Amino acid sequence: MAIEYPELADLWEESGCFQKPSALHGWLSGYLASGARLAPEEWLKEAADYLEIDDLPEALSNAVIELYMAVVEQLSAEDLDFHLLLPDDEEADVDEQVECLAQWSKGFLDGIGASGQLTRTPDKDVFEVLQDLDAFSQAHIEDINDPDNAELYLGLTEHARVAAMTVFYAYNQPAPSTSGVSPKTLH
Template sequence: MALNYPELADQWEDDKCFQSPSALHGWLTGFLSAGARLTTDSWLQEAADYLEIEAVTEGLHPLLVGFYADVVDTLGAEDMAYQVLLPDDEEADVDEQVECLAQWSKGFLDGLGASGKITGRPDKDVMEVLQDLDAFSQAQVDDVNDPENVQLLNELAEHARVAALTVFYAYNKPQQPPAGATQKTLH
């Protein structure tokens, strides 16, 4: 399921969700990137808590289930298909898109912390991208008429995407065979 920002935003508005789809996407990405996983029920409760709603409605339930599946699938995809969830040009002005990127970045850091999986000091590459995301969480557009805003937004969004994948690959290592296990050789 590809995430559809307008559909999500409409449902978020109907359910009076406090956080944006971008913020929740960042939170879930950070949580999963740390190596944590959730059951469906746990995910729905975490999402409701983060969105600051009392309960997940019938309209929101399938979107959140698909949301989780999409983030898990794209983060771990060999083709690196993962994308930061932002409204596109037809849905939002560049200043709103930058605000959503800032919300995504803050959400990522919140989710990483909520996972409880990161202990000790992260390696240099991870630390660097986390510092970048912290800076992105405060991004804003100074001059809405600057023609370079769109290019800068695209560069920041790509950097955030690569940052998420960097953290994901650092904390989600492929399973290794048990020590002493032999591999069969095909002849």
């Protein structure tokens, strides 16, 4: 299930959303990565609240539900096909791409916070990637003419993608199986 940035960006604009689709994708990715799940009605309410829209238009509601299903599928896939919802270089200049990455990163952290799932101190790897995402949430281009901007952006994007998967795998492991273990008998 492929969700494309340009179609969502158009729908966001038509619906009067002030944020980029990247921000909501980040929020949802963080929420799901923390181990939390939402029923469709709950997700629509959370999305409307995050987008600051009282009543989601039908087309936007459908897209938001499709986004939820796509993110769950991508994060859960064994082929590591999760990708961030960001504009590519044909849709935006590197300055806007970095802005969207910053919004995605902030959204990811907001989603984790909204989930209420991280009640204990995260392990070292998770803590480090969350710190990285916090830094990414403040990213901006200082010199728009620097020829290395695009390459640096791609590196940050891949780092954010791996960070999201690191959190997901840390908090979405199946419970240990007890099959094959003989029950202990008390005498």
